[in-house]
Every structure is written in structure tokens, then in C-alpha cells.
Amino acid sequence: MNDWNIQSRSRLCHGCDNGFEDQQIYHSLLFSQKGTYERQDVCKTCWKGQFSDTSGAAKGFISHWQGRYQSPPPPPPEAIRKDTAETLLRKLSEKKLPHYAGALYILAVMLERKRVLKVRGQVREKGQRIFIYEQAKTGDVFTIAEPDLSVEKLGRIQHDVAELMENGLPHELESENEDPARPKQGTNASNAQVISGEINQEKEETHAEA
Ligand SMILES: [Zn+2]
Known part of the structure; x- marks a missing residue:
């Protein structure tokens, strides 16, 4: 049988x-x-x-x-957008593309508002704030640096996010594993990573209850 x-x-x-x-x-x-x-x-x-x-x-x-x-049922458009934002977040996190550091952060904030991600803590690294996000269902953890959101940069970041949501990652990045522009040894540029599973949480709790 x-x-x-x-x-x-x-x-x-x-x-x-x-x-x-x-x-x-x-x-x-x-x-x-x-x-x-x-x-x-x-x-x-x-x-x-x-x-x-x-x-x-x-x-x-x-x-x-x-x-x-x-x-x-007809496919729920809201759910599709959620998936898309999360898929993008995962891709950008894995590829560690400095250019998209701002977009990555904005996607994380969007997903947090939708309760797909939860803020689990934050740390400071070389003067930069790093948020620890946990995917509420899978337990996957993303560490995402707070980018420079000054007015002159914000325009470009918003443009990047809109572009990504509309068209996904540019083709040449989608197929590559390595970003050629990225320095070989991790510097400030590699400010995002995915950690599957559990993390130690000795970090200060933030966003106690939104
Ligand atoms: Zn019949």
C-alpha cells in the first residue's frame, strides 16, 4: 500500500x-x-x-x-502584498546589498505593522542601531540596521521600495549570489543578516507593546 x-x-x-x-x-x-x-x-x-x-x-x-x-475564494490582494514584502525582505537580507539597506529597513517596518514581524530587541553597533526582528510564525530572525533616513536619502529609499514592490529585484541581482559592489570582508556595509531559529535575548527589549 x-x-x-x-x-x-x-x-x-x-x-x-x-x-x-x-x-x-x-x-x-x-x-x-x-x-x-x-x-x-x-x-x-x-x-x-x-x-x-x-x-x-x-x-x-x-x-x-x-x-x-x-x-x-479569489486571491486576497492583501495577502499577496504581505508575501511579496516578506519575500523581498528575505532576498535582500540574504544578499546583503548595501544599496538596499534603506529599502530593507522600510520593508521590515511595513511587515512589523502587519504583525508579520515582531521587534525582539535592538543593539548598537558602531553607533548604528540594529533592530532584531522575528518572523512571528516561523521564528526566523532578521537583524536589520536602521539606515540614514535623512530627507535627501528618504526619497531614494521610497523610490527603491516602490520599485521593488512593483517589479521585484532587478534581474542581474536576482540571479547572482554575490553583490560585486560588496567588500569581501564584512564592513559596515553588511548590515543585514538572517538567523534562523532562536537567538539569545540579552538585548534590551524595545517596542514593549505597540
Ligand atoms: Zn453528478
Whole structure:
């Protein structure tokens, strides 16, 4: 017998090929055939006509249940934006691109507002403030430096963020592992990193409860 696998609900009745409508009752039948399970979803009519008056054994199915069909919801735009911001944050964190230090920070703040990230602490390094962010669900930790947000830089940073959200990382950066502009040995330039899992938290707590 094969391992159990996931078989998602069909959009069509296996008996008559009619599409299920939202909130329609359907019947699921599980067959065991040649060492695998096969799921069939049928409408009420087909269930009554073909299956309900016979025993499962006669028709060969080993399990049966009834459900209510729910049309797949349209993709939630908010969730997509969240994912995009988080995906970008991860990419920028991994690539440690000095040019995007500002954008990285802004993305982190956006994700914090959406409660995707939590501030777990902050440290000072060479006069620069470093925030420790934790991804609320996965526990991944990001350390992200507070950039120079002076007025003349802020314009460029906002432009970078808008550009990233619209188009993602520029192609040449997406495919590279190393940023050629980055100094070989870590300097102030490498001000972002991802640490998976737990960290020691002897840092001062910040943003106690927003
Ligand atoms: Zn049917």
C-alpha cells in the first residue's frame, strides 16, 4: 500500500462532469485500487443514482463522507502584498546589498505593522542601531540596521521600495549570489543578516507593546 497522499477536492462531479457550485452538497468516495487510494467526488444526484442504495463493498469504495463545496475564494490582494514584502525582505537580507539597506529597513517596518514581524530587541553597533526582528510564525530572525533616513536619502529609499514592490529585484541581482559592489570582508556595509531559529535575548527589549 502506498503512503497516504493528499488529494484535493475536485471541481467537477466524477459521475456527470457537472461543475460543483458554491455551497453545493457533494459526496466523497474513497476507493482502494491496486495499492493506491483514489478519491472521487460526486454530486447528490449521482450519489443517489449510483451509490447510495448499494453497500460500499459492492461498489468498491472503502469510505464515504459528505461535504459542502466552497468555491475557491479569489486571491486576497492583501495577502499577496504581505508575501511579496516578506519575500523581498528575505532576498535582500540574504544578499546583503548595501544599496538596499534603506529599502530593507522600510520593508521590515511595513511587515512589523502587519504583525508579520515582531521587534525582539535592538543593539548598537558602531553607533548604528540594529533592530532584531522575528518572523512571528516561523521564528526566523532578521537583524536589520536602521539606515540614514535623512530627507535627501528618504526619497531614494521610497523610490527603491516602490520599485521593488512593483517589479521585484532587478534581474542581474536576482540571479547572482554575490553583490560585486560588496567588500569581501564584512564592513559596515553588511548590515543585514538572517538567523534562523532562536537567538539569545540579552538585548534590551524595545517596542514593549505597540
Ligand atoms: Zn453528478
